[in-house]
Amino acid sequence: MPIDTTFAVSVAAMAVMLYALWQVIRLRGQVPGGVVGRTWNVLTGLVVLFAVGYIAMPFLGELSPEILRLAVAGIFLFGAVYVVVTIRLIHRVIQVLAE
Numbered sequence: 001m002p003i004d005t006t007f008a009v010s011v012a013a014m015a016v017m018l019y020a021l022w023q024v025i026r027l028r029g030q031v032p033g034g035v036v037g038r039t040w041n042v043l044t045g046l047v048v049l050f051a052v053g054y055i056a057m058p059f060l061g062e063l064s065p066e067i068l069r070l071a072v073a074g075i076f077l078f079g080a081v082y083v084v085v086t087i088r089l090i091h092r093v094i095q096v097l098a099e
Contacts, residue, residue, distance in 0.1 A: 017050055020051075021047050021048065024044050035092060039092070040089070
């Protein structure tokens with residue numbers, strides 16, 4: 001039975017996201033408190049959200065087209081939030097290093 005390309009890409013995405021989740025949890029103890037710590041908690045929550053979404057990916061085909069479009073739009077929205085939070089965190093780290 002040949003492997004569907006979409007399935008293979010989904011499995012690869014799940015593996016990468018689970019690795020990212022492991023990394024974010026592993027690094028959590030090294031993150032200081034304050035603004036950086038709070039931002040790290042937000043990033044951790046977003047990674048958890050994405051990991052759950054990626055694991056649910058095989059079941060999304062059972063949803064109606066309207067709900068599926070809403071799920072994709074939500075993924076895009078939270079992806080954009082993740083990027084903004086990450087950029088702001090990097091900016092804060094750069095400011096601290098420049099002091």
